[in-house]
Amino acid sequence: MRLLVTGGAGFIGSNFIRYILEKHPDWEVINLDKLGYGSNLANLKDIEDDERYTFVKGNINDFELVSKLIKEVDAVINFAAESHVDRSISNPHAFIESNVLGVYTVLEAIRKVNPEVRLVHVSTDEVYGDIEEGSFTEEDRLMPSSPYSASKAAGDMLVLGHARTYNLNASITRCTNNYGPYQFPEKLIPKTIIRANMGLKIPIYGTGQNVRDWLYVEDHVRAIEAVLEKGERREVYNISAGDEKTNLEVVKTILRLMDKDEELIEFVEDRPGHDLRYSLNSWKITRDLKWRPKHSFDEGIKKTVEWYLNNGWWWKPLIDEKVLHPTPWKLRW
Ligand code: NAD
Secondary structure, eight states, X not given: OEEEEETTTSHHHHHHHHHHHHHOTTOEEEEEEOOOTTOOGGXXXXXXXXXXXXXXXXXXXXXXXXXXXXXXXXXXXXXOSOOOHHHHHHOTHHHHIIIIIXXXXXXXXXXXXXXXXXXXXXXEGGGGOOOSSSOBOTTSOXXXXXXXXXXXXXXXXXXHHHHHHTTOEEEEEEEOEEESTTOOTTSHHXXXXXXXXXXXXXXXETTSOOEEEEEEHHHHHHHHHHHHHHOOTXXXXXXXXXXXXXXXXXXXXXXXXXXXXXXXXEEEOOOTTOOOBXXXXXXXHHHHHOOOOOOOHHHHHHHHHHHHHHOHHHHGGGOOTTTTOSOGGGSOO
C-alpha cells in the first residue's frame, strides 16, 4: 500500500506516519506538507532516512502537484489544515484556504486523476458545536462556533458531496481533542507542561469549566488506520475515548504530576465563542470497526508529561512569546 499523507509534519500526521511505518513493513508513505508555523520536520527525525518514506514540501491547494502525487498512491489521508481556534479568531482567511479550498482541491484531483483512490478525511468534533448533556452521534447536525470549526464543517460537506456525486471511496473521521508527543506548544496540554517547567503562570480561559473529551494521539492514529482499512464509503466515524475533563482538572492533573503548586494557575479573559462542552458518542467505530482506545486519560497524560520533560530539544526551539501567550486570540497573526 502507498499512502499520501497530507499535513504529515504536524502533530497527529507525524504520529500517524511513524505508527504506520512501524506497523506495516511493506507500506510506503509520501508526506505532503506546506511546513506552516506549527509543523516541524523534527517530528519525523527518527524516520527521515527510511527508504519507504518521502517528504514533499508543498500546498494541498497546488492542483498540479496534488494530482501528480495522487496518481502514485492507493490512499490519501488528509490531515492538512490550519488547526488552532485562537488563530482562526484573528485570521480566518488562512483557514478557508487550507480547510475549505484545500479539501476541494484534493477532491478535484482525486476525481480527475484517480477516482478509485481511498480517501480518509480527518475532521473534528468541533463541527457539531457544543452540547450541554449527552454526546453527539454521526447523525447530528453541524453547528460550528468558530471560524476554525466552520471551515472544517465546510470541508466535510465538500467530501460528502463529491463522494456521492462522483462515487468517491471517501470516509470522514471526527475526533475529540488529541494530546501526546509532538503537539505544538501553543495548545493547552503542552503549553501547561512547558510553562510550569519554566516556572511561569498557567493561563486558563474564563473559570476553567469548559469540558473537553481527551484522546491519546496513538489511540487516534489506530482509529484512522481502522477507518482506512475497513471504513465504508461516505460514512462518518466519531472517535473518542469518553474521557471528559474540565480544563481546570487537566491543568491540576499536570501540575500534580510535575509536583508544582496550584498557585501557578491564573484565570484569564475567555476566548470569544468558547464552546462549553464537547462530547462524542463513538459507538459506531467500536461496533463496526472494532476500535477501542487503549489509554485512559491518567495513563496518557503521564506519558505525555514525561515525554515533554525528556524532550526539551524538541520544544525549546519552537517557543516564543506568541506561542506561550496567555490569550493568543487577542494577538494579530
Ligand atoms: P497541526 O497544526 O499540528 O498540523 C497540521 C499540518 O497541516 C501542519 O504541518 C501544516 O503545515 C499542514 N498544512 C496546513 N495547511 C496546509 C496546506 N494548505 N497544504 C499542506 N499542508 C498544510 O494539526 P494537528 O493537530 O496535527 O491536526 C491534524 C488534523 O486533525 C487537522 O485536520 C485538524 O483539524 C484535525 N483535528 C485535530 C485535533 C487536535 O486535537 N489536534 C482534534 C480534532 C481534529
